[in-house]
Amino acid sequence: MAVRRHIERAWRDASVAFGFEEIDGPTFEYLELYTAKSGPGIVKELFSFKREGGDSTYALRPEFTPTLARMAAARISTLPLPVKWFTMPSFFRAERPQRGRLREFQQWNVDVLGVGGPAIDAEVIGVAVAALERLGLTPRDVRVKISHREAARAWVLSMGVSEQNVPAAFDLLDRKPKMEKAAYERAASEIGLLFRDAAEIKGESLDALRCALDAAGLAEWYDVDATIVRGLAYYTGTVFEIHEASGAERAVAGGGRYDGLVELFGGPSTPAMGLGMGDVVLGLLLADRGLLPKDGADLLPRPDVFIISGGDDAAERELPRMVASLRKQGLHVRHSYKATRNVGKLLSDASKQRARCAVILGPELASGSVKLKDMGSGEQRDVQVANLAETIGALRSRA
C-alpha cells in the first residue's frame, strides 16, 4: 500500500497541477457496455456475472473508457467544456496473472472531452510525463512514442499500399516490434508496405502535434514511431504509448484521440483525448531504476514521537493521557505495548519505528516536565508538558 499510495500521489498531484478534476464510476457495469466498445471477443477477458433470478449480466470493469463515454453521453451537453477528468480506481481482467499483468490492478485515466486539437493532445501527454517526472523518471528512462492515424494512413498509402490493405498494414506495423525481421519483410512486401524506418512517418497532423509537444516543453521526451497503432476501430487521430527506454516490459501508458466514442454511446459528437497508466508495469520500472525503497519503509509515515513510561505510578497514569492529547493535536504518536519499562530497550523500539523523537516520563513529571530526546541528533533535554506539542511540532518541521 505504501508503494501504491506513492504512485497515486504522483498521479493525483500531476492531475491537479494540470487542472483535472477527480471522478469515479461503479466497479461493475452491464456487460453490454464493454461489448459495445470492444465487440463480443472481450467477454472471455472479463469477470462477468448474473444475479439469481435476474436477466442482466454484469462485468467488473476492465477499463474506464466505456464508463466515461456513458457518463459523457448522458451529461456532456450540460457541462462547461472542456471536461477535464481523472480517475484512478481498481480494474479487473480475467486472464492468467503474469509479469506486468495482474487480475486486479490500479489504473490512472485522464481525459479531455469537448475540445479538440493538438494542444489538447499535448496537454494529455504532458500530464503523463509530469507524473513520471514526479516519480523520478527522466527522458533517459522512458520514451513517449507518438503517431497519428491520418499521418500513418497517408504514409502507408504513399508507399503503394492499396486502400483495402491499410488495415492489414496497420496490423503489421503494430506487430512489427515483436516479429522477426525476415517474417516482417515477407508479410510487408505482400501488401506493398516498404521496409522503412517507423520514425520516418510524416504528415501535417503529425507536424502540428510535434509543434504542440515542443511548445509544452516535451521535446526531449518523445519519438515519432509509426509502429504505435493501438485500437484500430477506436482511435481517430493522435496515438501514443510510453515505454521503458530500452523497450523492456510492456507499455507503461498509452492513449490517444477517440473522437467517435461518445457518439457511439448515444451522446453528441464530441472530441476526446485520453490516456491510461497502470500501476503494475510502472511499479516494476520504478523498482528497476531504484526509485522505490526495497521494503517500502521510507514511503511510510514516520512517527513524530514515541512515548516511554519509566514505570512509576505517575508515569503509568500520564502515558495514556499524553498519547491521547498529542494525537488530538495532530501528531503521529506511538508507544510500546510491551510489559517492559527498560528505557534503553524502549528507546531502541522508538528507533526501529523511525520515530523523530522520544518522550520519557520519569521523576521530572512531579515538576510538570518530561525528557525529550531527538532521535536524529541524540540530543536530550527537559521540556514542560504544556509546551510539548509545540516543541515536537517544531522538531518535525525542521526534519
Added chain:
Amino acid sequence: MAVRRHIERAWRDASVAFGFEEIDGPTFEYLELYTAKSGPGIVKELFSFKREGGDSTYALRPEFTPTLARMAAARISTLPLPVKWFTMPSFFRAERPQRGRLREFQQWNVDVLGVGGPAIDAEVIGVAVAALERLGLTPRDVRVKISHREAARAWVLSMGVSEQNVPAAFDLLDRKPKMEKAAYERAASEIGLLFRDAAEIKGESLDALRCALDAAGLAEWYDVDATIVRGLAYYTGTVFEIHEASGAERAVAGGGRYDGLVELFGGPSTPAMGLGMGDVVLGLLLADRGLLPKDGADLLPRPDVFIISGGDDAAERELPRMVASLRKQGLHVRHSYKATRNVGKLLSDASKQRARCAVILGPELASGSVKLKDMGSGEQRDVQVANLAETIGALRSRA
C-alpha cells in the same frame, strides 16, 4: 469525489496519528470466506459469481473482516505484535439501495490484532472519535454507545433471565430501540427481563473499559447502553456503535472485540478489536450538520494561477510555454480554452474557477515581464517572468 476524498483524508489522518498502517485485500474473495463467518444466510446479500468452466464461486466483498482474519491467520505468527492495520476500500451489498445503504460504498476499517485489554479497546474507539472530530463533529452531534458482552450477560442473569434465555434477551435488547414500549415489555416479561434503563448495565469488565476511555480523554463522547448487542456469534467482549445524538439515521460506525475470529480462519488464538465506519451515513450526517459545502466546490483544489493571453503573437507563443513551465514547478495552473482574447471576460473565468491569481501576457512581455493580479485583493503589479513561480508560490502560502 471531493466529498469522498474529504472523508477519506480524515480517516487516513486519524489512522496515521494513532500509528496504524494501511493495507488492502482483493475486491473479491471465495464465497466460502463469507459463509464461514456469517453462515449461508449471507449469500443472498452478496454479489457472487462463477467463472465459465470453473467450479469456484466468488463474491464481491461485503465487508473487510473475513479478509483480515484470513490474512492474519496466515501471517500473524511472523509479525511483531500488535498488528495495527487500517483500510478504506469499496464494498458491495446486493440489497435494494435506500437512505444510508448503497450497493457500493466506502468503509474505513481499523483493527488491532495480537494484544488485548481495555486500553486497546479505547484506542480503537479513540481513533474513530478522532476522525469524527477532524470532520467537525462534537460530542453534541454523535454519541459512542458502549456495552460489553460479559457485563451484559451478568446483567441479564442478575435480573432472573435463565441461562438458556440469554440469547433471546440479547436479541430483545438489540431490537428494543425499534420496538413499541408495550411490545417490548410484554416480550421482556416472558423471559424475565426486567424493564430497566439500558444505561444501568454494570460489571467489572465494563468498569475497566470506562477507565480506559476516560484515560484516553473520551469521557464526554460515550454512554453505556446495554441495547448495543451486534453480532452475537462474533463479538466476545467490548461492543460499540456510534450514532447521531438524537438517534436519527443508522449507526455511523460500529465494532468490538472478536477474539475468536482469527482462530476460526485457521490461525492461532488472537485477541482482536476493530471498527467499521462507512461513508454513506457519515456523509448524510455531515451534510445535515452543515459540515459539507452544498456543491462540494470548497473541497476542490483551487488553481494557483490562471494564465491569460492578451492576443498578440508573442503572448500566444508564450502561453503554452508558461503553462508547462509553472506546472513543472508544482503549481496548479489553468487557462482558457475559449477563442476570446477579451481580458475582462477571461478574468471573470479565472474568478469563477476560484484561481488565487491571474497572469496577463501583454506588451510587457517584450521586457520580460507580465501583469500579475491577486484575485483576492484585486491588486495588480508587473512581475519578471523569471520570478513568477516564486511570487505565485508566496501568494499561495499566504492565502
